Amino acid sequence: MTVNQVEEVFREERGRLLAALARRFGDLDLAEEVTSEAIEAALVCWPVDGVPPNPGGWLMTTARRKAVDRLRRDHAYAAKLAVLQVEADRAAPQAAGDELPDERLQLFFTCAHPALPAEDRGALTLRCLAGLTTPEVARAFLVPTATMAKRIVRAKAKIRAGRIPFRVPGPAELPERLPGVLQVIYSVFTEGYAASSGPYLQRLDLAEEAIRLARILHRLLPSEREISGLLALMLLIHARRDGRTAPDGSIVLLEDQDRTHWDRDMIAEGRDLVVGSLTGGPAGPYAVQAAIAALHDEATDFASTDWPQIVALYDVLRTIDPSPVVALNRAAAIAMRDGAEAGLELLDELADEPPLRDYHPFALARAELLHRLDRLPEATAAYRRVLELAGSEPERAHARDRIGELEHTEAHADGV
Amino acid sequence: MKYLLLINAGELDARQSPVGCEPEDWMRFDKEITEAGVVVASESLADLVTATRVQVDNDGRRTVTDGPFAETREVLGGFYVIDVPDLDVALDWAAKCPGSRAGGSVVVRPVAEFPGL
Numbered sequence: 001m002t003v004n005q006v007e008e009v010f011r012e013e014r015g016r017l018l019a020a021l022a023r024r025f026g027d028l029d030l031a032e033e034v035t036s037e038a039i040e041a042a043l044v045c046w047p048v049d050g051v052p053p054n055p056g057g058w059l060m061t062t063a064r065r066k067a068v069d070r071l072r073r074d075h076a077y078a079a080k081l082a083v084l085q086v087e088a089d090r091a092a093p094q095a096a097g098d099e100l101p102d103e104r105l106q107l108f109f110t111c112a113h114p115a116l117p118a119e120d121r122g123a124l125t126l127r128c129l130a131g132l133t134t135p136e137v138a139r140a141f142l143v144p145t146a147t148m149a150k151r152i153v154r155a156k157a158k159i160r161a162g163r164i165p166f167r168v169p170g171p172a173e174l175p176e177r178l179p180g181v182l183q184v185i186y187s188v189f190t191e192g193y194a195a196s197s198g199p200y201l202q203r204l205d206l207a208e209e210a211i212r213l214a215r216i217l218h219r220l221l222p223s224e225r226e227i228s229g230l231l232a233l234m235l236l237i238h239a240r241r242d243g244r245t246a247p248d249g250s251i252v253l254l255e256d257q258d259r260t261h262w263d264r265d266m267i268a269e270g271r272d273l274v275v276g277s278l279t280g281g282p283a284g285p286y287a288v289q290a291a292i293a294a295l296h297d298e299a300t301d302f303a304s305t306d307w308p309q310i311v312a313l314y315d316v317l318r319t320i321d322p323s324p325v326v327a328l329n330r331a332a333a334i335a336m337r338d339g340a341e342a343g344l345e346l347l348d349e350l351a352d353e354p355p356l357r358d359y360h361p362f363a364l365a366r367a368e369l370l371h372r373l374d375r376l377p378e379a380t381a382a383y384r385r386v387l388e389l390a391g392s393e394p395e396r397a398h399a400r401d402r403i404g405e406l407e408h409t410e411a412h413a414d415g416v
Numbered sequence: 417m418k419y420l421l422l423i424n425a426g427e428l429d430a431r432q433s434p435v436g437c438e439p440e441d442w443m444r445f446d447k448e449i450t451e452a453g454v455v456v457a458s459e460s461l462a463d464l465v466t467a468t469r470v471q472v473d474n475d476g477r478r479t480v481t482d483g484p485f486a487e488t489r490e491v492l493g494g495f496y497v498i499d500v501p502d503l504d505v506a507l508d509w510a511a512k513c514p515g516s517r518a519g520g521s522v523v524v525r526p527v528a529e530f531p532g533l
Binding site for chain 1: 417501502503504507526528529
């Protein structure tokens with residue numbers, strides 16, 4: 001194994017180890033420290049002694065020993081933790097043999113606990129479950145490393161001092177708590193899909209981390225259909241990544257994308273998951289959005305997109321999630337089915353909804369429809385608004401190009 | 417682990433009792449939480465008009481004032497201190513408390529633990 005391969009293995013193993021130790025000792029800080037130390041020890045020992053037959057067990061034993069050493073040095077702390085450990089052992093099913101029990105699910109729910117500030121949940125999930133370092137997490141959320149370090153310390157302190165448990169909610173609580181976990185993963189993905197600032201439209205590493213997290217969650221809870229739905233949704237959108245930007249980094253709109261650049265294997269995987277997420281009871285919001293994404297992916301070109309079916313799915317989605325953002329997407333689909341006029345009418349009805357007032361996709365949808373209707377002065381003004389709200393540099397460049405084009409056309413129309 | 421549940425009443429009716437919460441709701445909740453054996457202490461507070469504030473300045477002078485009267489719509493009406501295994505259990509009790517309904521809220525604060533004591 002090369003060092004890179006070893007590190008890849010450890011990234012996955014790290015989350016597993018961290019989860020087991022966090023639940024055992026009830027202390028995320030201690031768990032993180034001894035996990036890192038065990039991995040460092042492995043990086044020293046394994047190249048010399050060879051990889052042990054049970055690498056996970058080796059790491060766990062090493063980490064536990066290091067934790068015990070640390071606790072011996074701090075007696076008061078040890079007394080408290082001993083109690084915790086007894087409680088935790090009583091609550092946990094005993095692992096068979098040397099098999100390391102997978103307790104990452106507990107950690108997912110702890111990191112996404114509603115008692116933690118919303119902005120810390122994603123950070124903690126990336127840190128603990130995706131195995132990102134603090135500087136990497138800071139880059140993911142576009143904040144200085146020191147700020148992110150403070151936020152992670154604060155979140156871990158609340159988990160410890162407030163005793164937020166490491167546990168999977170029971171069946172009665174799960175429907176209330178699972179959406180919070182999915183929201184954390186999806187928010188990482190959406191930042192990867194359309195970066196809120198910076199030189200690139202997409203941040204593929206973030207989108208891939210979100211997919212990786214959803215895959216882990218899907219393996220842990222295979223029968224939860226909304227997890228399948230979320231994983232499907234992200235795969236079906238991420239499959240278009242290579243078509244969404246030109247070689248120079250500029251935006252290519254859905255209608256202009258070269259669909260041969262789309263990732264067919266990923267679409268096929270997403271499609272299989274959608275089918276599973278839609279069968280066996282009422283569909284959840286991620287499953288319906290995934291079904292919409294699948295319809296886009298299946299169309300051989302933009303013109304042959306099944307808009308009536310997409311509108312019908314948005315109607316379903318609106319009954320589950322009556323948010324203005326869903327109404328916006330539905331209006332855009334109606335504009336494709338019934339014409340720009342009908343879409344614009346719906347958009348204008350939504351203009352005063354607070355979540356849409358400063359929402360870049362809303363401004364963009366409106367500008368595009370005005371442009372299609374040849375209402376050029378209004379379209380120009382609308383694209384100026386898009387420019388104000390644009391996040392990444394390619395989004396701004398796109399708006400600037402459109403404004404330039406429209407001003408040029410208007411000037412010619414005026415005979416100048 | 418001990419948690420303090422601070423019960424903030426929402427809207428009050430003409431008799432200064434929270435809208436939508438009947439005394440029977442409180443009695444039922446108090447019975448349930450008491451029988452669960454988790455209550456360390458609990459009190460409900462007398463009407464806010466009976467409150468008095470004391471402050472001592474740097475010179476040791478004492479100031480006593482009437483009030484404070486609520487500047488927000490939420491008024492601290494009572495509390496429980498409960499001893500439960502973790503935050504999720506404390507949150508479950510807070511959600512069961514009638515004070516969390518009808519525009520009211522229950523703030524859950526862990527009681528600080530001092531190691532070695």
